[in-house]
Amino acid sequence: xxxxxxxxEGKINKVKIAIERIKNFCPITNGFMDExxxxxxxxxxxxxxxxxxxxxxGVKHDLVHNHTTVDAPETVNYIRSIPxxxxxxxxxxxxxxxxxxxxxxxxxxxxxxxxxxxxGGVGRFISTGVRWSESVKRKSLRGLAEVQTRxxxxxxxxxxxxxxxxxxxxxxxxxxxxxxxxxxxxxxxxVWELLKHHGCKSNPLYEEGSDRIGCIGCPLASxxxxxxxxxxxxxxxxxxxxxxxxxxxxxxxxxxxxxxxTSRCKCxxxxxxxxxxxxxxPATRTSTxx
Ligand code: SF4
Numbered sequence: 554x555x556x557x558x559x560x561x562e563g564k565i566n567k568v569k570i571a572i573e574r575i576k577n578f579c580p581i582t583n584g585f586m587d588e589x590x591x592x593x594x595x596x597x598x599x600x601x602x603x604x605x606x607x608x609x610x611g612v613k614h615d616l617v618h619n620h621t622t623v624d625a626p627e628t629v630n631y632i633r634s635i636p637x638x639x640x641x642x643x644x645x646x647x648x649x650x651x652x653x654x655x656x657x658x659x660x661x662x663x664x665x666x667x668x669x670x671x672x673g674g675v676g677r678f679i680s681t682g683v684r685w686s687e688s689v690k691r692k693s694l695r696g697l698a699e700v701q702t703r704x705x706x707x708x709x710x711x712x713x714x715x716x717x718x719x720x721x722x723x724x725x726x727x728x729x730x731x732x733x734x735x736x737x738x739x740x741x742x743x744v745w746e747l748l749k750h751h752g753c754k755s756n757p758l759y760e761e762g763s764d765r766i767g768c769i770g771c772p773l774a775s776x777x778x779x780x781x782x783x784x785x786x787x788x789x790x791x792x793x794x795x796x797x798x799x800x801x802x803x804x805x806x807x808x809x810x811x812x813x814x815t816s817r818c819k820c821x822x823x824x825x826x827x828x829x830x831x832x833x834x835p836a837t838r839t840s841t842x843x
Contacts, residue, residue: 571606574735590607590615590679592617596632618639621768631757651799684736697735769786
């Protein structure tokens with residue numbers, strides 16, 4: 554479906570709609586806070602689409618990339634080439650975290666996401682390039698606007714930005730992260746069309762056939778993709794191996810035993826990508842959707 558579509562009910566312009574969403578939830582013009590949007594920028598195509606839409610909207614925002622220390626060098630270089638991106642560095646690298654946690658990150662315990670990739674924006678209105686078409690799970694869990702709480706069952710998810718929903722979002726008393734996802738209903742073609750139209754070259758890894766820009770050795774990727782990325786970046790593979798060695802040494806030093814029983818996410822999800830619970834133990838998958 555193209556970005557501008559002629560329907561029986563008239564023209565649908567997805568770019569215009571996304572820009573209106575950005576404006577409609579703007580924290581400053583709505584008087585919710587003095588700080589502008591905190592826009593997460595990963596260096597992937599969805600992030601680029603979001604970046605361009607924010608530029609077109611003229612709405613104040615901070616474009617922030619959370620460096621994970623395991624981003625592909627191509628991604629790091631690409632992000633550095635984009636003007637106005639603030640690069641935020643973590644307190645600990647992936648290698649230090651592995652030793653500290655005593656376990657490598659896994660699908661069930663992807664502590665690296667919260668400690669490295671999803672840092673920052675505390676108390677701010679966050680905007681992301683999350684889209685429903687990325688996974689079936691996202692379709693069922695994510696919305697145009699969300700108030701994300703520690704308890705997943707309390708989460709507020711709005712599917713559109715009509716006046717009533719906006720008021721509900723803005724006045725909601727729940728303590729949590731306020732997130733706006735302006736391109737939630739876009740598909741891949743929409744994203745590429747926008748990037749092409751605005752002359753955005755995008756991350757060079759796409760040209761080499763990558764369909765997703767992720768961290769090197771990410772446990773959320775398939776086994777094959779993990780192996781491929783570690784083979785492609787042998788220095789990172791060595792760094793992981795060194796970190797595992799140090800991790801084992803530390804476990805012995807502090808008497809940290811291996812348990813046979815493995816913990817599982819209570820939601821029983823196969824991929825933990827959407828679990829917002831702490832350390833991979835979200836209570837339930839229910840949430841309030843409007
Ligand atoms: S994307 Fe993967 S490797 Fe990167 S921080 Fe998240 S779980 Fe960890």
